[in-house]
Amino acid sequence: MARESVQPGLTLRGAAHGASLEIIASGPWTAAYAATLEPLVDAIAPGPKGRNMSVDMGGVGEIDTFGACLVERLIRAHRAGGDEARIVGASEHFRELLTAVERVDGGRAPAPKKARFAALEEAGRAIVGAGDSFVAFIAMLGALGDSLIRVLARPRAFRLTSVVNQLDRVGLRAVPIIFMITFLIGGIIAQQGIFHFRKFGAEDYMVDLVGILVLREIGVLIVAIMVAGRSGSSYTAELGAMKMREEIDALRTMGLDPVEVLILPRVAALVIALPILAFLGSMAALFGGGVVAWLYGGMSPYIYIDRLREAVSITHFEVGMIKAPFMALVIGVVACAEGLRVKGSAESLGLQTTTSVVNSIFLVIVLDGFFAIFFASIGM
Amino acid sequence: MNDPQRPIAISVRDLVVGFGDQIVLDHLSLDVRRGEIIGVVGASGGGKSVLLRTIIGLLPKRAGAITVLGVDRDKASPQTLRALERRWGVLFQQGALFSSLTVRQNVEFPMREYLHLSDRLRGEVAMAKLGMVGLGAGDAEKYPSELSGGMTKRVALARALALDPEIVFLDEPTSGLDPISAGDFDTLIKTLQQTLGLTVFMVTHDLDSLHAVCDRVAALVDGKVIAEGPIAAMLACEHPWVQAYFRGKRAREAAHPQSHPAS
Numbered sequence: 001m002a003r004e005s006v007q008p009g010l011t012l013r014g015a016a017h018g019a020s021l022e023i024i025a026s027g028p029w030t031a032a033y034a035a036t037l038e039p040l041v042d043a044i045a046p047g048p049k050g051r052n053m054s055v056d057m058g059g060v061g062e063i064d065t066f067g068a069c070l071v072e073r074l075i076r077a078h079r080a081g082g083d084e085a086r087i088v089g090a091s092e093h094f095r096e097l098l099t100a101v102e103r104v105d106g107g108r109a110p111a112p113k114k115a116r117f118a119a120l121e122e123a124g125r126a127i128v129g130a131g132d133s134f135v136a137f138i139a140m141l142g143a144l145g146d147s148l149i150r151v152l153a154r155p156r157a158f159r160l161t162s163v164v165n166q167l168d169r170v171g172l173r174a175v176p177i178i179f180m181i182t183f184l185i186g187g188i189i190a191q192q193g194i195f196h197f198r199k200f201g202a203e204d205y206m207v208d209l210v211g212i213l214v215l216r217e218i219g220v221l222i223v224a225i226m227v228a229g230r231s232g233s234s235y236t237a238e239l240g241a242m243k244m245r246e247e248i249d250a251l252r253t254m255g256l257d258p259v260e261v262l263i264l265p266r267v268a269a270l271v272i273a274l275p276i277l278a279f280l281g282s283m284a285a286l287f288g289g290g291v292v293a294w295l296y297g298g299m300s301p302y303i304y305i306d307r308l309r310e311a312v313s314i315t316h317f318e319v320g321m322i323k324a325p326f327m328a329l330v331i332g333v334v335a336c337a338e339g340l341r342v343k344g345s346a347e348s349l350g351l352q353t354t355t356s357v358v359n360s361i362f363l364v365i366v367l368d369g370f371f372a373i374f375f376a377s378i379g380m
Numbered sequence: 381m382n383d384p385q386r387p388i389a390i391s392v393r394d395l396v397v398g399f400g401d402q403i404v405l406d407h408l409s410l411d412v413r414r415g416e417i418i419g420v421v422g423a424s425g426g427g428k429s430v431l432l433r434t435i436i437g438l439l440p441k442r443a444g445a446i447t448v449l450g451v452d453r454d455k456a457s458p459q460t461l462r463a464l465e466r467r468w469g470v471l472f473q474q475g476a477l478f479s480s481l482t483v484r485q486n487v488e489f490p491m492r493e494y495l496h497l498s499d500r501l502r503g504e505v506a507m508a509k510l511g512m513v514g515l516g517a518g519d520a521e522k523y524p525s526e527l528s529g530g531m532t533k534r535v536a537l538a539r540a541l542a543l544d545p546e547i548v549f550l551d552e553p554t555s556g557l558d559p560i561s562a563g564d565f566d567t568l569i570k571t572l573q574q575t576l577g578l579t580v581f582m583v584t585h586d587l588d589s590l591h592a593v594c595d596r597v598a599a600l601v602d603g604k605v606i607a608e609g610p611i612a613a614m615l616a617c618e619h620p621w622v623q624a625y626f627r628g629k630r631a632r633e634a635a636h637p638q639s640h641p642a643s
Contacts, residue, residue: 031544035496064544065512065576066497069504096575104511244525344525347480 011059012040021051023074026059029067041070053078058089068094068101075102133338133359140259140337144267147260159265166269170231171276177230178223178277179284185222186214186285190292203297207307210289215316219282221368224327227274228360232335235266236356239339240349248340258340267332274328275321282320315380323371327364334360386413388447389547389579390435395444397427397434404430406603407444414546417573417580419590421625422600428583429473431600432549435581436470437461449546466494468547469540473555475532477524483510483535484520490542509538512575513568530561534568541572550582554589566592587626599625 013024023044029037055071057063063071071087078085087098151158193206239262242248248258286308293299299307338356342349390412397405404427412418422428433439435446437453446453451464477486487506491497497505510520513534524532533553540548553569554562566586570593573580584590590597591611598608599622607617614626 031491031495034501035498038498038501065508065541066495066501066505066544069501069508072508073504093577100512100571100575101508104508345479345523 012037012044014044021053023053023055024059025055025057025071026061028062029060029070030062030064031066034066034070037067037070041074044074049081050083052084053086055085055087056089057087057094060090060094063094063097065097065101068097071098072101129355132341133355136337136341137334137359140263140333140340143259144264144333144336147257147264151260151264157260159261162261162265163269163272166266167273169234170227170269171273174227174230174273174277175280178226178281181226182219182222182281182285183288185218186210186288187292189213189218189285190289191296194293194297204299204307206293206297207289207299207304208311210286210293211308211312212316214282214285214289215312215320217320217368217372219285220278220320220324220327221364222285223278223281224274224324224331224364225361227270227277227328228331228335228364229357231270232331232360233353233357235332235335236339236342236353237349239263239336240342240352243340243342244344244349263332263336266336267329270328270332271325274331275324278321278324282317319371319375319380323368326371327367330363330367331360334363386415388412389414389449390581391445391447392431392435393445393447395431395434395446396442397430397439398442404603405434408600408604410598410605410608412579412581414579415573415577416595417569417582417593419594419597420581420583420600421585421590421597423621424585426600427603428600429551432551432581432583436468436549437465466490466543467545468549469543469545471533471536471540471548471550471553473551475524475536477527477532477535477539479524482521482523483515483527486524486535487538487542490539494543506538506542509541510535512541512572513538514564529556530558530565533557533565537565537568537572541576544576545578547579547581550580550584552583552585554584554586559588562586562588563592569593 011024011026015022015024027033053075055074057071060067075085075087087095090098190206190210193209194203197203197206197209239248242262248262251258251261290301290304290308293304294301335356338352338359342352388411390410392408392410395405395408396403408431410431420428420431430439434441435448448464449467451460453461456464477483478489481489484503484506487509488502491502491505495502507517507520510516515531515534515538519527519531519535524535527535533556537548537550537553540550550569554565557565566589569580569582572578573593580593582589582594594611596609597611597614598605599614599617599619600606601619601621606619607614607622609617611626614622617623617626
């Protein structure tokens with residue numbers, strides 16, 4: 001009986017001699033040829049039972065870990081059948097490598113996880129994850145309230161410098177982009193109003209549409225969504241990176257409360273900045289509406305302002321503004337809570353940042369809905 | 381080991397590297413022969429890591445020539461350089477493991493990119509590499525964030541060795557390890573170097589490592605190699621910095637055989 005498989009420069013030949021099986025290997029047994037060698041090894045292994053195997057490595061020119069692993073696989077497969085297997089003719093350098101690979105216990109990669117209930121598992125994990133997010137949100141809200149009370153009792157502990165720094169980042173630097181987006185939104189609402197109301201000859205009512213919609217809902221909502229995407233995500237990423245680099249643990253060991261040092265100033269800055277941004281955004285949207293009314297609808301700016309004065313009351317403005325700090329609180333708390341949930345890997349940082357933005361936008365809209373019901377029922 | 385007949389693996393000639401006004405390496409020349417373990421020592425911030433990063437091409441140089449395994453970095457085509465990068469492995473100071481991959485996937489990563497192997501063989505080789513650096517199957521499915529400092533270094537070494545490189549660059553391999561782990565790591569490097577026939581370029585501060593594993597030591601002072609040779613030659617060197625480094629209190633303790641974990 002003889003099995004022979006020949007590839008350029010590579011051979012692995014098996015020949016039976018009585019009770020023993022002789023395998024003769026030659027050629028380069030290196031990583032580059034591993035893909036060719038593997039089927040040769042698997043064709044011979046484990047070899048017929050009841051015969052002792054000897055692998056002659058005399059003809060092998062080069063060997064590396066990949067080749068050594070394949071030789072090891074051949075020998076282990078044969079030994080698993082209860083027979084002897086040994087290597088002969090290997091030079092000293094080869095033997096060292098083969099011994100090093102042999103010493104490694106098992107040498108077997110663990111079987112990959114079964115994907116049978118993968119979808120079910122994922123759904124379960126998602127539900128548990130959502131629950132964890134909710135618990136983290138409530139816990140963060142509580143921790144924030146706790147640290148706020150302590151700061152109120154001891155106002156010197158309040159980190160004003162940090163708040164001012166954050167105000168600059170989330171407030172002042174956000175102004176240009178907020179202006180631009182809300183200006184465009186105001187313009188689009190005005191254009192749609194003019195276009196559709198014109199059919200009824202009622203294009204003047206476009207001003208009511210723009211005024212009420214912007215002041216009550218759109219102004220603050222758009223700004224809150226922008227801030228959640230812009231500042232909430234950066235809070236999560238910052239705190240997450242600090243968590244990964246053990247900076248938060250370092251603070252804790254110095255007897256400082258991370259909520260007081262890092263999170264309270266951030267959330268405070270958001271609560272201050274968001275109403276201001278919402279106000280500026282609403283004004284920019286009204287301005288955008290006016291510009292479109294003038295250029296597209298042919299309404300002079302004086303008439304636009306006069307109509308606006310009649311259409312909106314201070315109540316509309318109040319309804320919009322009251323919501324802003326609450327939305328800021330939700331965004332800040334979600335962002336910080338998710339930031340602290342970051343684990344060690346870069347992937348988890350990305351995951352929590354996504355979760356932070358998605359959850360805070362969702363909660364902002366839900367909150368807006370509750371406020372709408374509330375204001376409707378108190379007649380505002 | 382410092383046999384002049386051996387071919388040269390890394391040759392650095394008149395290398396100048398600087399950042400802004402600051403010159404870090406000033407006309408530095410150094411040869412590393414195949415199969416030897418060279419240790420580069422020098423003051424903190426003295427440019428040891430800069431030298432390593434320049435040789436592997438992470439930092440630009442201002443002047444000079446670097447030839448690795450017969451390939452001149454300046455004259456080589458991008459394909460040649462890519463092929464060259466397969467022939468070395470790098471152990472970064474912090475490990476630089478990919479945090480979103482498990483230990484086994486980290487070691488498999490270079491194989492997956494460069495070699496066409498079956499999943500089974502890739503797994504077997506990865507487990508063999510992990511076994512060589514002293515990690516068991518129980519650690520293979522852990523993520524880097526779950527590892528201790530010593531384990532991180534071991535995994536990083538296993539990843540550096542994944543493609544059976546000819547040269548490994550080690551940036552402070554024993555820093556942050558306890559003396560016993562550091563000694564084990566020294567032994568490990570020596571064993572692997574003998575088994576796999578590696579050339580090892582090691583930046584280190586660890587006097588024990590220098591004594592235990594290095595065939596040759598190069599001392600980097602003021603951007604130049606001021607002394608190179610076996611540890612005995614360094615002990616005999618007259619340069620004041622080298623004297624202070626190798627004959628200081630800590631150095632004498634390291635040279636003492638009783639406190640020599642890896643000998």
